[in-house]
Amino acid sequence: MPFHRSAKPCIVQTDFTVLLETEHPSFEEARDMLFRFAELVKSPVSVHTYRITPLSLWNAAASGLTAEEVVSALRGYSRWDLPSAVERQIRLWMSRYGKLRLEKAGQTLQLAAADEETLDELHAEKTACSYFGLRTSRTTVSVLPRHRGLLKQELTRLGYPVVDLVGYHEGRPLAVSLRQELPGGGEFRLRDYQRLAADAFTGKGGADPGGSGVLVLPCGAGKTVVGIASMARLQCETLILTSNVTSVRQWKAELLDKTTIAADDVGEYSGLTKQVKPVTIATYHILTHRKRKTDDFSHMKLFNERDWGLIIYDEVHLLPAPVFRATADIQATRRLGLTATLVREDGCEKDVFSLIGPKRLELPWKRLEREGWIARVRCREIRLPLRPPSLERYRLAEPKHQFRIACENPDKLHWVCRLLAQHDGVPTLVIGQYLDQLRLISEALSAQLITGSMPQERRNELYAEFRSGAIKLLVVSKVANFAVDLPDATVLIQISGSYGSRQEEAQRLGRILRPKRGGSDAYFYTLVSSHSKEQDFAIKRQLFLVEQGYTYEIETVGEDAMRRYQEVAGT
Incomplete structure (x- = not known):
């Protein structure tokens, strides 16, 4: 049933979902x-569905939002009365944030509850009370320092987030100053939002010690610079963990370009080089590498190699489970998570919240677009028919194989050629999931193909040629999802992806978010086989970006139209 135009835009339901009419004047x-x-x-198209969860409310509370503000906002936009059960539960969930505090108590720690009943309830939970020591008063219980992370993780799972007020050790000091003039020429200063993000992490004074949490900023907004600014605030030796060797090199380049840290004080710890220096940059892959499944993670010792005062988790949404376990043991060290999206496909967002810290700040992508810090992007999904013989293969295949058959629709090559002709001479990336498909397209286009098997040095050479304008087109696998700095990339054509991965969709769009010369738009195309599993997954992939305010233009190409296009093109 369509909504009445004069009504308010939201319907809040008793299952904590909120329906939002997209065509309402107050939609945005x-x-x-x-x-x-x-x-x-x-x-x-017409109605978006949101869900209110304990974690979403705890992150809101951590950022300073109150239950009264949430309830008032929902009432202000809700078509009908806010269900009383929903209001009660929102108040209950948000009241639990801050109800438990972890504090110093001499040489040990104590968990302090707001009331005796809460602590009694937790004593009845076997998994929680296994980390408790002596009950020192009606509302406090002692906790061993080594249980600090594990207790927070378990209490969050039980629905009782802990505000950690213990503080952190300083770590070995390291002088870190931000440059005002860059070595290559030009001035450098933090953007206002980058300064705001560093402030949010390092603490607001008073009862908030800062020093742990996650900052969520769009790709291209300078998350690396925010990490460097936090290092300059804290003046301590730092371990930086990131997704791949390309990112390691980019962090090192940014540190040497924008700070006074000496090159000899920055080490790379990866499969290629293993240096432990006052600032060490490592990959998640090397930390979780082991020859056999029964072996220990020998490189986890890196967490204790030096007296780190800060650990930065770049692309924190990719944090592997073994690194979570190691992080539980180092809660006395400041921890900064950087990401473009807190979405985790494995559902471990609560572990990020409890072990890295709550969301300290999230900057909407569209806000930075309006301010000119990231490019304006036009998103377009082109739905192509599956034609014989691919259609017959799709219909006869087992469900687990149908997605790949749809992704490898051979008509996508023709459409890639059309889009390249439309954007002739514009720096373009063609990105996909399946190597056979990527090889076919790179050969047809006579374009360089970058995959995970290509040596890192050769990848860097090709990226450098793309940045210089020597080449205008690269075909890339998922190795380019993260931490590839190609500021002039203006068009991205996505030919296949990892099922319904929202984080991958966001990261891929991030490859073209750097502002363009003259303020021109960027273009993000997704080629999808219509009426297939690929189309179903494409809708799921887009969720995070739609939430950020992006809209996808949908173009559906019929069989007859596809045939005419190819006849005109002579293919």
Whole structure:
């Protein structure tokens, strides 16, 4: 049933979902309101569905939002009365944030509850009370320092997030100053939002010790610079963990370019080089590498190799489970998570919250676009028919194989050629999941192909040629999802992806978010086989970006049209 235009845009349901009418005049206002404390779960054309969860409310509370503000916002945009059960539960969930505090108590720690009943309830939970020591008063219980992370992780799972007020050790000091003039010429200063992000992490004074948490900023917004600014605030030796060797090199280059840290004080710890220096940059892959499944993670010792005062988790949404376990043991060290999206496909967002820290700041992508810090992007999904013989193969295949058959629709090559002709001479990336498909396209286009098997040095050479303008087109596998600095990339054509991965969709769009010369638009194309599993997954992939305010233009190409296009092109 269509909504009445005169009504308010939201319907709040008893199952904690919120329906938002996309064509309502107040749609954008209501979307920005929901963005602060709810998660988008469905995004059909006319009605978006959000879900309010304990974690979304705890992150909102950690950022300073109150239950009264959430309830008032929902009432302000809700078509009908806010269900009383929903209001009660919102108040209950948000009241639990801050109800438990972890504090210093001499040589040990104590868990302090707001009331005796809460502590009694937790004593009845076997998994929680296994980390408790002596009950020192009606509302406090002692906790061993080595259980600090494990206790927080378990209490969060039980629905009782802990505000950690213990503080952190200083770590070995290291002088870190931000340059005002760059070695290659030009001035350098933090953007206002980068300064705001560093402030949010390092603490607001008073009872908030800062020093742990996650900053969520769009790709291209300078997350690396925010990490460097945090290092300059804290003046301590730092371990930086990131997704791949390309990212290691980029962090090192940025550190040497924008700070006074000496090159000899920056070490690379990866499969290629293993240096432990006052600032050490390592990959998640090397930390979790082992020859056999029964072996220990020998490189985890890196966490204790030096007296780190800060650990930075770049692309924190990719954090592997073994690194979570190691992080539980180092809660006395400051921890900064950097990411473009807190979405985790494995559902471990609560572990990020409890072990790295709450969301300290999230900057909406569209806000930075309006301010000119990231490019304006036009997103377009082109749905192509599956034609014989691919259609017959798809229909006869087992469900687990149908997705790949749809992704490898041979007609995608023709459409890639059309888009390249449309954007002739514009720096373009063609990105996909399946190597056979990528090889076919790179050969047809006479374009360089970058995959995980290509040596890192050769990848760097090709990226450098792309940046210089010597080559205008690269075909890349998922190795280019993260930490590839190609500021002039203006068009991205996505021919296949990892099922319904929202984080991958966001990261791929991030490859073209750097502002363009003259303020021109960037273009993000996705080629999808219509009426297939690939189309179903494409809708799921887009959720995070739709929540951020992006819209996807949909073009459906019929069989007859596809045939005419190819006849005209002579293919």
